Amino acid sequence: MIRLIAIVVAALPLSAPAQEHLNDRQLLGMRLFNQSCRVCHAKPQPTSVQYGPTLSRTSAGGNDDAMRVFISNGTAKMPGFRYHFKPAEIDAIVAYLKTIPSPD
Numbered sequence: 232m233i234r235l236i237a238i239v240v241a242a243l244p245l246s247a248p249a250q251e252h253l254n255d256r257q258l259l260g261m262r263l264f265n266q267s268c269r270v271c272h273a274k275p276q277p278t279s280v281q282y283g284p285t286l287s288r289t290s291a292g293g294n295d296d297a298m299r300v301f302i303s304n305g306t307a308k309m310p311g312f313r314y315h316f317k318p319a320e321i322d323a324i325v326a327y328l329k330t331i332p333s334p335d
């Protein structure tokens with residue numbers, strides 16, 4: 232059990248630094264991101280390789296609408312989420328992504 236908690240905590244660092252000043256919508260977006268997106272969009276874990284690009288405020292050209300379209304429709308390599316999330320939930324994820332500093 233302790234080992235399981237350690238693994239969960241170890242998987243969180245991407246979101247931890249920004250967490251303090253997130254508003255409710257951004258926090259919701261972070262939770263949804265952790266559930267549905269991290270698996271492909273987080274830094275490689277010891278047990279897996281990273282599949283998609285690391286996301287930040289500059290993803291999809293830094294354009295909110297482009298992010299929404301991307302998340303809704305997906306691509307050949309990424310599933311679309313328009314049946315999975317309500318529009319407000321996709322907005323929350325975009326709001327969260329906008330809090331992540333550009334990696335460069």
Ligand code: HEC
Pocket residue numbers: 264267268269270271272282283284286289290291292298301302306307308309310312324
């Ligand atoms: C199955 C793996 C997978 C999952 C799950 C996934 N993605 Fe992706 N995502 C990708 C891949 C791969 C790309 C690169 C696009 C391509 O090559 O088709 C991508 C690209 C993106 C981009 C565009 C990045 C850019 O700057 O071009 C955004 C934004 C994005 N994903 C957001 C999300 C969000 C938000 C979620 C969760 C709701 C999510 N993705 C879930 C694999 C995934």
